[in-house]
Amino acid sequence: MASQWSAPANYENRPICILGGGVLGRRIAACFVAAGHHVRIRDPSAKSRDDAVKYIKENLSSFLSLLPKQPERQGSYDAHEDLAAAVKDCWLVFEAVPEILPLKESTFADLERYAPKDCILATNSSSFKSGELLSRVKDETKARVLNTHFMMPPQAIIVELMTSGHTTPEIFPFVEMRMREAGLHPVTALKESSGFIFNRIWAAIKREVLAVLAEGVSTPDVVDGIWKEQYNSLIGPCEMMGSSVGSTPHSVGLDTVEHIEQHYVDERGLPTSSLAWLRENFIKAGKLGLKSDKGGLYDPPTPGSRTKILFLNLGLGEPFGDKSISEVMKSGEILEITAEDRASKPVALVRNQALPDGIDVCDGRMYWTNMGNPNENDGTVLSANLDGSDIQTIIPSGHVHTPKQTHIDQTAKKLYFCDREGLRVMRSNLDGSEHETLVQTGDWRSEPDKAQVQHNWPVGITVSRKLNKFMWTQKGGSKASDGWIFSASLDMPQGSTASDRKDIEVLQKGLPECIDLEMDDDSGVLYWTDRGELPLGNTLNKKQMIGEPPAGEKHLGRQIIAQGLGEGIGLKFDRARNCVYVADMAGRLWKCDPNGGLKEKIYEGPTHVYTGLTFVKY
Known part of the structure; x- marks a missing residue:
């Protein structure tokens, strides 16, 4: 007989509830808040509730970036201690409580009692089949129960769906559609199975890795290193089990690993020696990985040893679709990625920017420039907290034409930036006050011919406190080998103006198309990116500014330390890791050796166009 199941009545206007505000529960909640739903988080722990709400508030922009299209309404969320109040009126409940069978069985008995009779009940269990959790519920309830096993959004967006053995088949396409609306990738198992699809394969790998470690055959760093090299993987199995190295999207914590492994031991009669080693050496000591401050299979990272790269996507690489030109020109983003975590994906901190550079x-706080329309005097300089909140306008539209690279003098708290079509090099305080022009190569308002000559366009800028100078590029025409790098004193010479100052020096000329600059005062080295044509263009370069120039500068007056960039733009030197990060317009982030050699790709966004970048340590 045909099923009579129908979608929960008025589900669009009813809440979703997440039972469990832990590492994964709060991420599931954020997915559906981003998709425009009202989400309730239920957890008996006040700390877990507070942490879950804080996580959603601070990370919602990352989940919004997953969506295939913007929702028609804004999502909302709150937290509850009482289960009955939390699930009242809900059309969907996700259970994400610890992997303990009696706890999950009692949870579903409570859901049958308190949730609406048309509510879909889902478990996020990674080891239990949903059918194993239903010993205390009626048959009609079993028909609306299924597994929805989330990986670790927003970085890992696969969700495995599976029947309870009783689930009404029509539920699956309905739930799959709701998952896609939240930017997730649903995959439905063809039959009921302990451990789903991926987890069955992963469980065998995980079990043998623990045995290798428990028996003293090898160490976590060697195991992960072999795995990464052999399979060209960005992440190793020890990192996936909740290590403290790399904020990996799959890290679940060693306590969760313990619960899952115990279930497999009970179900399949597997050996217990590795599990006993894990408990004795890690679980009892509270060494759970990323979710604790005591480390895990790896020691905890020291503060300041990790790097978040902040970089700009112009937003011009996506298909236009039904967007207007105006909308496309305001689709830029500030993205963030963890440099040490090679499996991570960038998250959007700020969106809808007008060609950020x-x-x-x-x-x-972070400070960035928006070029705006290069044909209009509508550029801006803005700032925000490092999570993208509290956006403020520093230099408003009409006061800078086309602002490009920006550099902050950390000692004087001064913001330097170039104004390309405005033909100016400028400086201000961090709040935008004392906005002044330091160099003027022409007047775009009264000298239109000068404004059209790219040789006059200032683009990149940096500061050397040791030399008491700022340096800037004038890129020249596209692939014209007419790029220049200049310098001038931080202090305007007496009697000079921005258009006639006499202290300007030429540092380099005849460059393919020099763009952004970075000065490392400690080594006395100036770095810059060059667009233009190979072999001298599409490169990362350096020049010794303090001390004797090395022999490598003999022929070109500079050294080329990386080649093959796709229109290189932003760069930043990281002294702690002795590398230069570079972004290019082909949508790639690179890690380059300042002494030359092979560059290493950190990330590639196939539809992205990257400009400026910087980083913060944490």
């Missing part, structure tokens, strides 16, 4: 950080 330069970015820098000072005292817990």
Whole structure:
């Protein structure tokens, strides 16, 4: 007989509930808040509730970036201690409580009692089949129960769906559609199975890795290193089990690993020696991985040893679709990625920017330029907290034409930036006050011919406190080998103006198309990116500015330390890791050796166009 199941009545206007505000529960909640739903988080722990609400508030922009299209309404969320109040009126409940069978069985008995009779009940269990959790519920309830096993959004967006053995088949396409609306990738198992699809394969790998470690055959770093090299993987199995190295999207914590492994031991009669080793050496000591401050299979990272790269996507690489030109020109983003975590994906901190180009950080805030329409005097300089909140306008539209790279003098708390079509090099305080022009190569309002000559366009800028100078590029025409790098004193010479100052020096000329600059005062080295044509263009370069120039500068007056960039733009030197991060317009982030050699790709966004970048340590 045909099923009579129908979608929960008025589900669009009813809440979703997440039972469990832990590492994964709060991420599931954020997925559906982003998709425009009202989400309730239920957890008996006040700390877990508070942490879950804080997580959603601070990370919602990352989940919004997953969506295939913007929702028609804004999502909302709150937290509850009482289960009955939390599930009242809900059309969908996700259970994400610890992997303990009696706890999950009692949870579903409570859901049958308190949730609406048309509510879909889902478990996020990674080891239990949903059918194993239903010993205390009626048959009609079993028909609306299924597994929805989330990986770790927003970085890992697969969700495995599976029947309870009783689930009404029509539920699956309905739930799959709701998952896609939240930017997730649903995959439905063809039959009921302990451990789903991926987890059955992963469980065998995980079990043998623990045995290798427990028996003293090898160490976590060697195991992960072999795995990464052999399979060209960005992440190793020890990192996936909740290590403290790399904020990996799959890290679940060693306590969760313990619960899952115990279930497999009970169900399949597997050996217990590795599980006993894990409990004795890690679980009892509270060494759970990322979710604790005691480390896990790896020691915990020391503060300041990790790097978040902040970089700008112009937003011009996506298909236009039904967007107007105006909308496309305002689809830029500030993205963030963890440099040490090679499996991570960038998250959007700020969206809807008008061609962002330069970015820098000072005292817990980021500052960036928006070029706006290059044909209009409508550029802006803005700032925000490092999580993208509290956006403020520093230099408003009409006061800068086309602002490009920005650099902050961390000592003087001064913001330097170039104004390309405005033909100016400028400076201000961090709040936008004392906005002044330092160099003027022409007047775009009264000298239109000068404004059209790219040789006059200032683009990149940096500061050397040791030399008491700022340096800037004038890129020249596209692939014209007419790029220049200049310098001038931080202090305007007496009697000079921005258009006639006499202290300007030429540092380099005849460059393919020099763009952004970075000065490392400690080594006395100036770095820059060059667009233009190979072999001298599409490169990362350096020049010794303090001390004797090395022999490598003999022929070109500079050294080319990386080649093959796709229109390189932003760069930043990281002294702690002795590398230069570079972004290019082909949508790639690179890690380059300042002494030359092979560059290493950190990330590639196939539809992205990257400009400026910077980083923060944490």
